[in-house]
Amino acid sequence: MRTLRFLLQKEFRQVFRDKNLLRQILMVPIIQLLIFPWAANYEVKNISLAIVDHDHSSYSEKFISKIFSSGYFIHSDYTSSFKDAYQLIERDKADIAIEIPQGFEKNLVRENQQKIFLAVNAINGVKAIVGTGYLASIITDYNSQIRAEWVQADRFNAAPAIEITSSNWFNPLLNYKMFMVPGILAFLVTLIGGIMCSLNIVREKEIGTIEQINVTPIRKQYFILGKLLPFWIMATFVFTLGLLISRFAYGIIPQGSIVLLYAFLSVYLFAVLGMGLLISTYSDTQQQAMSISFFFIMVFNLLSGLYTPIESMPAWAKVITDFNPLRYFIEVMRMVVLKGSSFHDVSHHFLVIFLMAVVLNTWAILNYRKTT
Amino acid sequence: MTSVELNNVTKKYDKEKVVAVDDVSLSVSKGELFGLIGPDGAGKSSIFRILTTLLLPDGGTATVEGYDVVKDYKTIRGNVGYMPGRFSLYQDLTVEENLSFFATVFGTSIEENYELIKDIYIQIEPFKKRRAGKLSGGMKQKLALSCALIHKPSILFLDEPTTGVDAVSRKEFWEMLKRLKQQGITIMVSTPYMDEATLCDRIALIQSGKILSVDTPSGIVKSYHGKLFAIKSDAMYKLMNDLRAFEHTRSCFAFGEYHHISFKERDKDYTEEVLNYLQAKGHTGVEIKSVTPAIEDCFIDMVEEKKSEA
Incomplete structure (x- = not known):
């Protein structure tokens, strides 16, 4: 436990000294959330x-x-x-x-x-x-x-006519921002958690500090936990920031329970961080890690239902979305924030993400070797 | 008492195609300052990485302080200090933070083992609030040595600690090593600089993953048989080419302001023949003298021998 505390202390020191990383963590969500939803609009005008x-x-x-x-x-x-x-x-x-x-x-x-x-x-x-x-x-x-x-109107309509009126539930004004902001927030958290975590570990490989760590008696579970926790905390912070932005800039107030959102987030982050960790065990340089992450993030993003409904995708694409963690998070975000879904409604999502977290982390820990 | 023992250790890379360590056996006694001397790519770092449990050998066994590098890697990791060839501390942490981080990781504190690193650390203490990345090369190296020592290891592995360090710092560094040796720490050091070899108790000359010879520096010099000459003239480059073309030459290479030359019949004095030959080639200002060989001469001689065997 003491070791873990020192690992975390070291990790946070490094994060707070890296001005660039701080800027990314703070500015990226603010800018993206303030600009992106205005552009991602399906209402066709002009x-x-x-x-x-x-x-x-x-x-x-x-x-x-x-x-x-x-x-x-x-x-x-x-x-x-x-x-x-x-x-x-x-x-x-x-x-x-x-x-x-x-x-x-x-x-x-x-x-x-x-x-x-x-x-x-x-x-x-x-x-x-x-x-x-x-x-x-x-x-x-x-x-x-x-x-x-x-035509002189008859007292009764000569031909019977059915008039259709519809009422929009959960988003009565068909406001696209209501729909997009929770999705974009989910995407941002994935981006920050997954990529930054993998880059951080690979950076230790690149500058050689991992060699020095590997000859120490630190247990690899501690080392890995020491890497995951800081990013888990930072991603949670970004998520909170994002919720505040959507509250004050877009007036989106989650209909469902905030606790449920955070509960899902914490499980989800372990899955995403596990993926980042896994990527880092397979890459030797930050560039490699970046290109692998970029590939997955692109696939996750386009097949997440963020822009286009999953229901309209071909069958094979639907199968891929079943393995896309981002898809589940976006769904949960939209369900809880817009519809006010309860735990019972998203229990399936919880289960899937939990399994993903277990599989990805186990795989990563098995693949992380202190010896080559 | 042996501290490090390697028995027929082999390591191959790239699907068995590149042999980095080829059937190496050697042993280092407790409290010894042992040098692994060889050019770049000789396999020095691989041996170090095997001994520090970072690399698994493909064949053979190795022990450090009696512990097997494969089975007992956990015990070894707590007892050795390792300083990799590349500076590998956290550049964005300060000197003090690096040191206390590595101390806590080993379950100790700076205060506890301050005596051991005092000599070295005192020189960088004025900069303890400075980030490690902003230190000069010599200071980085002192910090790395401090970090490798902070948990009071019984054996220290230093992989090319003086590469890329200025001459004064190099000298200082070797003096630090001598003081550490007096405290009973076994030190295994590798270097591509032959002149540092004489500072070790014993050295192993290594080339292409093979050990050429293990002996004390003076023993290695003694084992050089035959005569060695230093020679110079006004046109050194031409001199080298001409000497290499000379029928009796065994080997000729540049050594400072002279060329060192040995002959095929190793005990014969060829001074006369060489002078005549060079005169005929039109050299002026020729000077030739017999010299006692240095480690470098021995190393080159052994490499030549290997070549002619093959």
Whole structure:
């Protein structure tokens, strides 16, 4: 125990002397949490529209102004032919081109039907789908408006109609930040815990101090624990900092129990730190450790459900996510923070992460040798 | 009493392709200052790492203070002081913090064994609040020695302690070693500098993982048979080439301001022939004299012998 205390003392001394490390631990979460959630937003706005109006009637005028009044679209240009509008799309000046045919008003009034042509730039799939979705609902709305003007409403609707209304639970305003901030925080904690822990041990290898430690009678369990604990504490600190930022910058107050969050965090950190430790036992230089960590962090990040829902991934990717610790943490964060889930709801996550922690740490300790 | 014993120790790297230590056997007595002398890559560090339990030998056995380096590695780790060739203390901790860290790791304190390191530590004590990374080369080395000594080891392994250290510090360092030896600590030291060999009680000359000879420095010098000459002229580089081309030359190499030359018939005096030969080659200012061999001469001679055997 005494040895462990001195190891920890030494470790913290080194951390507090490393200005760069301190800056990283303090500044990275603050900056990332303050900037990232604003950028990671799926709400599509500013779709630029090129309009080809062959009709120039009051109806087409009304239609166009209705589109722009929605606030999602910005005006690219009026062109006299579809060819010109298409060129705007090609030059990436417009996302969608709308062609209103000649006689739009006349046919609509006389024949009760009319067609509008939409050409969508589908390079950015999300923007294309969301943009046409918006337009479609605007057109439907416009359509019913006209019907209301022209068709004398019966006392009862002639054709039965089902109107759908939905209510959004847990995030009623569909605020993306509510969804992203807890996820990003989980990612940050993983980054700081995992990478920094592995770099720290490899640094001892690189500057040769591990040789000096290895000839001492320090038991390897103590040495490893002496390495894990400081980063466990620092990552917990970063997590707390992150919770405060999400409370005061985004007004996110965890619905569930804070104790539950910290309980999960402490188990999770042992899994992540175990991974860092494992990486360090396989690398001889900080560069190697960095590239291995980077690879895993990339995979973890993209297959964590942070950006894209796991449910929409192909089956093989889903299998990978089952082995991704970050995925479980992000899920728990979102469940507890947004939904107020209880221990019972996340017990499966606890179990999986606990097993991962045991496996990774055992593997790392077995692989860490004081002798070559 | 033997302190260190190696029996047919072998260590190979790179899937058995590189033999770093080749069937080495030697023993070091208690209280001895033993030198492992050889060029870079001779296998000195590997031997040290095996003895300090950092490296497992592929073959043979080794004991330190009677303990087996494989089975009893735990006991050995508590009893040896090791100073690796590269400075490997925490550069971001201060002198004092490094020392007290290593003291506590061994379950002792600076005060407890202060007597042992006093001589050395007193020289760096004025800088005890300075970070180890900011020390000069000589001071780093003193700190490393202090850290290796702080738990009062019965044997000290110093791997090339004087490499990259200035001449004055080197001399000081060897004096420190002598004082430690007086306190009864066995010291095993390696160095690529032949001139340091004479400062040891006994030395082992090592080349390509093989021990060439183990003896006292004077014993090694005595074992040199035949005559050795020092020779110089106004054109040293040409002189070397010409001498090497000379039919009777066994070996010729630069040694300070002279070249040292030995002949194939080792006891014969070739002074006349050499002078005539060099005159014919157009050398001026030629000077030749018989010299007593140094350790370096013996080492080169043994390497030559090995080559001609092979």
